[in-house]
Amino acid sequence: MRVAVFSTKPYDRRFLEAANAKHGHELEFFTAEFNANTAPLAADFPAVCIFVNDNADAKALEIIASRGTKLLALRSAGFNHVDLQAAADLGLTVLRVPAYSPYAVAEHAVGLILTLNRKFHRAFNRVREGNFALEGLMGFDIHGRTVGVIGTGKIGQIFGNLMKGFGCQILAYDLYPNADFAASGAKYVDLPELFANSDIISLHCPLTAETYHLIDEQAIDQMKHGVMLINTSRGALVNTEAVIAGLKSGKIGYLGLDVYEQEGELFFEDLSMEIIQDDVFQRLLTFPNVIVTGHQAFFTEDAVRNICETTLSNVSDFEQGITSKNEVKSPQKAAAK
Numbered sequence: 001m002r003v004a005v006f007s008t009k010p011y012d013r014r015f016l017e018a019a020n021a022k023h024g025h026e027l028e029f030f031t032a033e034f035n036a037n038t039a040p041l042a043a044d045f046p047a048v049c050i051f052v053n054d055n056a057d058a059k060a061l062e063i064i065a066s067r068g069t070k071l072l073a074l075r076s077a078g079f080n081h082v083d084l085q086a087a088a089d090l091g092l093t094v095l096r097v098p099a100y101s102p103y104a105v106a107e108h109a110v111g112l113i114l115t116l117n118r119k120f121h122r123a124f125n126r127v128r129e130g131n132f133a134l135e136g137l138m139g140f141d142i143h144g145r146t147v148g149v150i151g152t153g154k155i156g157q158i159f160g161n162l163m164k165g166f167g168c169q170i171l172a173y174d175l176y177p178n179a180d181f182a183a184s185g186a187k188y189v190d191l192p193e194l195f196a197n198s199d200i201i202s203l204h205c206p207l208t209a210e211t212y213h214l215i216d217e218q219a220i221d222q223m224k225h226g227v228m229l230i231n232t233s234r235g236a237l238v239n240t241e242a243v244i245a246g247l248k249s250g251k252i253g254y255l256g257l258d259v260y261e262q263e264g265e266l267f268f269e270d271l272s273m274e275i276i277q278d279d280v281f282q283r284l285l286t287f288p289n290v291i292v293t294g295h296q297a298f299f300t301e302d303a304v305r306n307i308c309e310t311t312l313s314n315v316s317d318f319e320q321g322i323t324s325k326n327e328v329k330s331p332q333k334a335a336a337k
Contacts, residue, residue: 001319002026003073004042006034007051009268011304012075019308023316039063047315052076052295053264058086065090071318074328075311078234080207084330094328095314099154101303106159108297109202109232112256116228116291117142143167148198149186150214151205151233152178159202160186171198174205195222200230207234217242226253232297235261240280247287255290258297267295 005016008029020027028045032038034054042048042064048071050056056072061083064072072087074096087094115121117139126133147163149156152174160170160181170186172178177188195201201223205211215229216239223229229252231238240261246252260266262278276282284290298304310326317324 001047001071001315002028002045003047003049003315004045005029005049006032006038006042007054007268012051012308015304015308016312019305019312023312025312025315034060036060036063040067042069043067045069047071047073047318049073049075049311049315050081051268052078052081053267054081055264056082056087058083061086061090061092065092071095071315073311073314073318075307078206079328080234080236082328084328088330093318095318095324095326096328097307097310097314098326100298100306100310101300102154102158104300104303105155105204105232105297106162108258108293109159109204109230109256110162112230112232112258112291112293113142113200113202113228116254116256116289121291122288142200145169145199146171146197148173148194148201150174150191150194150201150203152181152186153204155233156202156204157181159204163200168200191219192222195219196224198227199224200228202230203233203237205233205237207236212236213239213242215239215243217245220246220251223251225251227251228254228256230256232258235259235263240284244280244283247290253289255284255287257284257291258293259295260284260292263295 003025005027008031013029016027030041034050034056036057036059039060040063044067046068048064048069070093072092072094077096077098079096082094084094119137119139123137143166146169148171149160150173152172157178160172164170164185171194172181172186172188173191173194182188214237220242238261243252243255247255260281262281266278266281284292314324314326
């Protein structure tokens with residue numbers, strides 16, 4: 001099957017070509033992001049493959065559907081960048097990668113916690129400069145602290161188990177509580193209780209209309225003074241301006257982000273020689289108690305290999321007429337089933 005692959009980085013091509021050895025699809029790689037302006041590049045391709053910061057809005061989907069595309073293959077678990085209703089109306093099938101390596105993201109969240117707490121990044125730079133002073137590097141024992149986990153799917157559960165290994169108390173919130181997680185010692189509570197009692201809060205939930213700006217001024221007001229907030233899930237779960245206000249007041253004592261609500265114009269590109277125009281993002285970087293990584297939590301060899309293998313398996317299933325459990329349907333289409 002001919003597949004137009006957008007937002008291709010060298011590692012995408014390397015892992016996709018390796019995974020394609022057993023599928024034999026005809027892959028054409030484009031470095032451009034997918035959007036309404038670049039969609040014409042996919043003319044006459046039955047399948048289009050996109051990444052998490054591409055923009056599959058109605059206009060872009062109309063263009064590819066009118067030129068022969070039947071399948072939209074996502075190299076991601078998230079699908080909030082796709083207009084699912086437009087896809088359904090146009091007869092496009094949308095397939096995603098629901099799981100690749102939940103350990104990769106969970107472990108990255110733990111890494112952010114350790115770095116914020118023990119200030120590894122600052123210590124590294126000091127020692128390289130011959131500065132061995134300890135002032136300003138003091139952290140706290142993670143053992144015995146209370147960690148709030150919002151979203152307890154595979155990633156959230158693994159993260160919670162890792163923090164239990166540190167000797168933490170785990171509070172959890174999810175619309176659909178995980179019985180196995182509860183049996184292992186996590187205590188499910190409502191959000192106000194989680195906010196009020198957690199020393200560390202980590203987000204592991206999808207972005208939906210209900211979770212958009214889940215962390216806003218009202219939520220922050222309910223949190224402990226000096227709370228640590230971690231987000232490795234979706235940028236728009238967090239109202240960035242509200243978080244900046246929380247940092248300035250001291251309500252938020254530590255902030256670790258691997259995602260950002262306006263990351264589409266920033267992440268996955270080398271902008272080191274550019275003037276970044278996003279003033280809100282630039283303000284975040286001025287705080288000494290903030291660490292931002294560029295949406296790299298997923299980025300392990302294991303995860304990228306799994307993403308590429310599942311993506312091409314999805315394409316093969318579609319080509320062979322096999323109904324895939326990885327299909328993403330619009331709410332109306334799902335309700336009709």
